[in-house]
Amino acid sequence: MTQAILEFCRAGVKESLRFGATDAEVYGQxxxxxxxxxxxxxxxxxxxxxxxxxGIRAFVGDRIGFASTNDVADLERACREAVALAxxxxxxxxxxxxxxxxxxxxxxxYDPASAGYTTDRAVExxxxxxxxxxxxxxxxxxGDGEFxxxxxxxAVANSRDAxxxxxxxxFLCSVLATAKDGDRVSNMDYQxxxxxxxxxxxxxxxxxxxxxxxxxxxxxxxxxxxxxGSVVLSPQAVEPLLVALILHHAxxxxxxxxQSRWDGSLGRKVAASTLFVVDDGRRPGGVxxxxxxxxxxxxxxxxxxxxxxxxxxxxxxxxxxxxxxKNTAHAAGSAQSxxxxxxxxxxxxxxxxxxxxxxxxxxxxxLVTRFSGNVDPVSGDFSGVAKGAHLIENGRVCRPVxxxxxxxxxxxxxxxxxxxxxxxxxxxxxxxxxxxxxxVSVTGN
Amino acid sequence: xxxxxxxxxxxxxxxxELRFQARQARTLTIRNGLLEASTSIRLTGVGVRVxxxxxxxxxxxxxxxxxxxRSAVAAARAAARTSAPAKRDRVExxxxxxxxxxxxxxxxxxxxxxxxxxxxxALTASVEERLRSASPKIVSSTATYDEIQDEKILVTSDGxxxxxxxxxxSFRVIAVAREAGKQSMGYETVGxxxxxxxxxxxxxxxxxxxxxxxxxxxxxxxxxxxxxxxTVVLDPALVGLxxxxxxxxxxxADIVLGGAVTGGRIGQRVASEFVTMCDSGLSPYDSHAxxxxxxxxxxxxxxxxxxxxxxxxxxxLHNRETAALYGVAPTxxxxxxxxxxxxxxxxxxxxxxxxEKEVAALFAGVRRGxxxxxxxxxxxxxxNAEFMFGVREARRIVDGRVGELxxxxxxxxxxFAVLRSVDAVANDFAWEKGAGSCGKxxxxxxxxxxxHICCTVTMGGRQG
Numbered sequence: 001m002t003q004a005i006l007e008f009c010r011a012g013v014k015e016s017l018r019f020g021a022t023d024a025e026v027y028g029q030x031x032x033x034x035x036x037x038x039x040x041x042x043x044x045x046x047x048x049x050x051x052x053x054x055g056i057r058a059f060v061g062d063r064i065g066f067a068s069t070n071d072v073a074d075l076e077r078a079c080r081e082a083v084a085l086a087x088x089x090x091x092x093x094x095x096x097x098x099x100x101x102x103x104x105x106x107x108x109x110y111d112p113a114s115a116g117y118t119t120d121r122a123v124e125x126x127x128x129x130x131x132x133x134x135x136x137x138x139x140x141x142x143g144d145g146e147f148x149x150x151x152x153x154x155a156v157a158n159s160r161d162a163x164x165x166x167x168x169x170x171f172l173c174s175v176l177a178t179a180k181d182g183d184r185v186s187n188m189d190y191q192x193x194x195x196x197x198x199x200x201x202x203x204x205x206x207x208x209x210x211x212x213x214x215x216x217x218x219x220x221x222x223x224x225x226x227x228x229g230s231v232v233l234s235p236q237a238v239e240p241l242l243v244a245l246i247l248h249h250a251x252x253x254x255x256x257x258x259q260s261r262w263d264g265s266l267g268r269k270v271a272a273s274t275l276f277v278v279d280d281g282r283r284p285g286g287v288x289x290x291x292x293x294x295x296x297x298x299x300x301x302x303x304x305x306x307x308x309x310x311x312x313x314x315x316x317x318x319x320x321x322x323x324x325x326k327n328t329a330h331a332a333g334s335a336q337s338x339x340x341x342x343x344x345x346x347x348x349x350x351x352x353x354x355x356x357x358x359x360x361x362x363x364x365x366x367l368v369t370r371f372s373g374n375v376d377p378v379s380g381d382f383s384g385v386a387k388g389a390h391l392i393e394n395g396r397v398c399r400p401v402x403x404x405x406x407x408x409x410x411x412x413x414x415x416x417x418x419x420x421x422x423x424x425x426x427x428x429x430x431x432x433x434x435x436x437x438x439x440v441s442v443t444g445n
Numbered sequence: 446x447x448x449x450x451x452x453x454x455x456x457x458x459x460x461x462e463l464r465f466q467a468r469q470a471r472t473l474t475i476r477n478g479l480l481e482a483s484t485s486i487r488l489t490g491v492g493v494r495v496x497x498x499x500x501x502x503x504x505x506x507x508x509x510x511x512x513x514x515r516s517a518v519a520a521a522r523a524a525a526r527t528s529a530p531a532k533r534d535r536v537e538x539x540x541x542x543x544x545x546x547x548x549x550x551x552x553x554x555x556x557x558x559x560x561x562x563x564x565x566x567a568l569t570a571s572v573e574e575r576l577r578s579a580s581p582k583i584v585s586s587t588a589t590y591d592e593i594q595d596e597k598i599l600v601t602s603d604g605x606x607x608x609x610x611x612x613x614x615s616f617r618v619i620a621v622a623r624e625a626g627k628q629s630m631g632y633e634t635v636g637x638x639x640x641x642x643x644x645x646x647x648x649x650x651x652x653x654x655x656x657x658x659x660x661x662x663x664x665x666x667x668x669x670x671x672x673x674x675x676t677v678v679l680d681p682a683l684v685g686l687x688x689x690x691x692x693x694x695x696x697x698a699d700i701v702l703g704g705a706v707t708g709g710r711i712g713q714r715v716a717s718e719f720v721t722m723c724d725s726g727l728s729p730y731d732s733h734a735x736x737x738x739x740x741x742x743x744x745x746x747x748x749x750x751x752x753x754x755x756x757x758x759x760x761x762l763h764n765r766e767t768a769a770l771y772g773v774a775p776t777x778x779x780x781x782x783x784x785x786x787x788x789x790x791x792x793x794x795x796x797x798x799x800x801e802k803e804v805a806a807l808f809a810g811v812r813r814g815x816x817x818x819x820x821x822x823x824x825x826x827x828x829n830a831e832f833m834f835g836v837r838e839a840r841r842i843v844d845g846r847v848g849e850l851x852x853x854x855x856x857x858x859x860x861f862a863v864l865r866s867v868d869a870v871a872n873d874f875a876w877e878k879g880a881g882s883c884g885k886x887x888x889x890x891x892x893x894x895x896x897h898i899c900c901t902v903t904m905g906g907r908q909g
Contacts, residue, residue: 040703042533046524047503049785050517051490066484070507074487085483088562090570092479119520120527127531143703257476258584259621336486372825374835378628 009157023059031152036126038145055335058082100161114169162296189213220400223444230365235432252319272417276349286345294331351420383407466784490784497525499535505785540768544605553640585621605744615880622661631660634880676814681875685893691860698767716864735892736793747777797895800870866901
C-alpha cells in the first residue's frame with residue numbers, strides 16, 4: 001500500500017502539471033486506527049477509523065494554491081482546483097519546492113505484527129489500564145484514558161524529483177488520573193506512553209506513574225507562605241513554560257512574521273551555558289521518528305541551543321529560502337494543511353546532577369509537577385497555578401501544597417538556569433529533564 | 446446516498462446511526478502583504494454508531510460504496526459487542542424523541558459559492574493592506590477569510606432521515622503594534638451561519654479594521670489597572686463567554702455526570718433573579734448566530750433550552766442517552782464536527798435573555814468601575830465553574846461615563862458567584878458572532894451573547 005500511496009502522489013503531480021502548474025507537490029497519508037477509550041473509570045467506547053487524505057500544492061511560477069481531499073477518486077479535481085487557486089493568487093518569490101534527495105529509511109517504524117491488531121485487543125489494553133490503577137490503590141480514578149493502535153502510511157512526491165514513502169505502526173496509551181479519598185481530591189496527573197512494536201506494549205508503568213503522582217498530591221494544603229526563590233520544574237512543567245517558548249522563538253516562520261525575540265541572535269547566548277536543546281527526526285523509538293519531513297526532505301539531527309547559544313532556527317523550504325539559511329527539514333503538518341514548521345523528537349539534554357541533588361541545594365523553594373496559566377511569548381512573562389506542587393524546605397521535599405501561584409519571566413529563567421537533572425521523561429515527542437530555575441515569585445495563599 | 450443509508454439502517458439488528466458528511470472548507474490568509482494560505486479542503490465520509498448490549502461502538506470510513514459502509518457498520522457493531530463484557534455502566538435506553546425527517550436547508554439567500562475566489566481574495570488583501578498601512582507602529586498584520594459548507598445525511602434505525610445543509614463563513618483581522626520595546630495586539634473577528642452578505646451584515650470589514658487598529662495602538666500607552674474586586678459592566682460578547690465557557694460546560698449532562706459543581710442542583714438558586722440563561726439551536730433576537738442548527742446529530746430538533754430561569758437552575762443540556770438517564774426530553778445538543786467524530790453533548794447558541802433596563806441607565810448606575818469587552822484570547826474554566834479569562838478591551842467607568850483604556854486585564858473567580866452578583870440586565874442584545882470554535886476533544890462552531898449586564902468580578906492586571 002505504501003507504494004500505492006506514493007504512486008497516487010506521483011500521479012497527482014503529473015495531473016497538476018497537466019492542468020498548468022509549473023511545479024507541484026502531493027503529500028498523501030493513509031491510516032487505520034482502532035482504539036478503546038476510558039471515561040469516569042469505566043470503558044467508554046471502542047472505535048475504528050479508516051482515513052486517507054491527499055494535499056496538493058500547485059505552483060504557477062511563484063504563486064501557490066493548496067487543495068486537499070480525502071477521496072482518491074477526487075484527486076484529479078483537487079489537483080485542478082489547486083492549480084486554479086494558484087493562478088488566482090498573488091506571487092511570493094520565496095515559494096520554492098525542495099529538490100529530491102536520497103532517503104535513508106529509519107529502522108523499526110513499522111511492526112508487521114500490527115496488521116492483526118483488532119478492536120478486542122485495544123479493549124483488552126484499556127481494561128488492563130483500569131486493572132493496574134485499581135491494583136495500585138483503590139483511591140485512584142482514571143477520569144480519561146485511551147489505548148490506540150494506529151497503522152499508517154505516508155508519502156510525498158514533487159516535480160523536482162522528490163519521492164519518499166514510509167509505513168508506520170504506533171501504539172499509544174494516555175492516562176488522566178486523580179485520587180479521591182473521602183472529600184479529599186488530588187490534583188490530576190497526565191501520563192502518556194508509546195511504542196511501535198506489539199511485543200513492547202506495556203501500559204503498566206504509564207498507569208503506575210500517573211497513579212503514584214496523583215497519590216503523592218493527596219492531602220495538599222495551602223502553602224501558607226510567599227517568597228521569591230528556587231523552583232524545580234518537572235518535565236511536564238518544563239514543556240509549557242520553557243520548551244513552548246524556545247520552540248516559538250526558534251521557529252523561523254516567527255522570525256519572518258517578526259514575532260521572534262531571537263531574530264538576529266544566531267550565535268548569541270540565549271540561555272545558561274549548561275543548556276543543550278537538540279531535535280532528531282531519526283531518533284530510534286521516537287514518537288515523531290520518520291525518514292523525511294512534510295516536504296520530503298530527509299531528517300537529520302539539528303542542535304537548536306548549544307552551551308546556551310542559539311545554534312539554529314527550525315526551517316522548512318520557505319523559511320530557509322527567505323532567510324537564506326539551511327533547510328533543517330522541519331516542514332510539519334498533515335495532508336489537510338500547507339507545510340508549517342514544527343519539531344520532531346526534541347530533547348533537552350540531561351545534566352550530571354540527580355533531581356534529588358537539585359532539591360538538596362534549596363533552602364526554601366517549590367517542586368512543580370504541572371503548570372496551568374499564561375505565558376506571554378513576546379515578553380516571556382508567565383503567571384499561573386503550580387499544580388501537583390510540593391514545598392521544599394532545607395533541601396527536602398516536605399509536603400504537597402495547593403492553590404500556589406508562580407510568576408516570573410521565561411527568558412530570565414533560561415539565562416539563570418541553575419540545574420538540570422540527569423533523569424529525563426518523555427512526553428509524547430519531547431524528552432525533558434527536571435530544571436531548576438531561580439528568582440520565581442511563589443504566592444501561597 | 447440517503448436511500449442507501451435508509452436501507453442499511455432498516456436492516457440493522459441493533460440500534461444504528463449513519464451519518465454521511467461532505468464538507469468543503471476554504472481559507473485565505475494574508476499576512477504582512479504576502480499570501481500565506483489559499484486552501485481548499487474537501488472531506489467526505491460516513492460515521493457509524495451502533496448501540497449493542499448497552500454499549501456504543503463507533504466506526505468511520507471514507508469508502509462510500511455500499512460494501513465500505515456495511516463494513517463500517519460491522520466494525521462499529523463489533524466494537525460495541527467487544528466492549529460490552531467490561532462495561533460497568535450500560536446504556537439502558539435512549540430517550541424518545543420526534544426524530545427529524547426531510548430536508549433542512551441553510552438560511553442563506555446569498556450563497557458563498559456565488560462569490561468567486563477572486564472576490565474573497567481581493568477583500569482579504571484590501572483589509573490586510575489597510576491594517577498594514579494605517580500606522581508605522583503596526584509591525585504585523587493578518588487578515589483571514591474562512592468558510593465551512595456542510596452537507597449531512599443523518600439516518601437512524603429508529604426513524605431519523607434528515608438531509609441537512611450548513612454554511613458558516615468567518616473573517617478575522619489581527620494587528621500587532623510595537624513602540625519603545627512594548628508590543629500589543631488588536632484583533633477582531635466576525636462569523637455567522639449564513640451566506641456572504643450575512644457575514645458583514647452586523648459589522649463591516651471597515652469596522653473590524655478600525656477596532657483592531659485602535660486596540661493595538663492605544664494599548665501601547667495604556668496603563669495597567671489596580672487589581673481587586675470591581676463593579677463592572679460586561680458587554681454582550683463577554684456575557685456570552687461567561688455563559689458558554691464558565692457556566693455552559695458545567696451543565697452539559699456528561700460533565701455533570703463526571704462530577705461538575707451543578708450536579709443535584711436542579712431547582713436551586715444559582716444566580717441572581719435577573720438572570721435567565723438559555724442555549725438554543727435557533728437564533729433568537731438576531732438571526733444568523735454561528736451555532737445555529739435545525740436538528741442535532743442524533744436527529745433531534747433543536748429548540749430553546751432554559752438552563753437558568755430567574756436565577757434558578759432548570760435544566761442540563763442532553764443527548765438521548767443522558768436524557769433517558771435523567772428521565773427528561775433530549776434537548777438536541779448532540780453534535781459531531783466531522784463524520785469521523787462521535788456525537789457528544791455540545792452547546793449551540795448560549796445566552797442571557799435581555800432585561801428591562803436601558804443600556805445608558807445601566808452605565809449611569811456605576812460610580813466607579815470598568816467596562817469590559819470581549820475575550821482576550823487567554824483563559825480557562827473548570828467543571829467547578831472557576832474561571833480565568835483575559836479581557837480584550839477594558840475601560841474605566843467614572844460617574845457613569847466610559848473613559849480611559851487600561852491594558853492586560855484578566856477576570857477570575859467562580860462564574861456562579863458572578864451571576865449571583867448581577868444587579869442589572871440591560872434591554873439590548875447581541876450575539877458575539879465571532880470566528881472561534883469550542884473544543885471538547887473535537888471542534889464545534891458555537892455562538893454566545895446576551896445584553897450588557899452589571900455585576901462584580903475579581904480583576905487582575907497581568908504580570909510585568
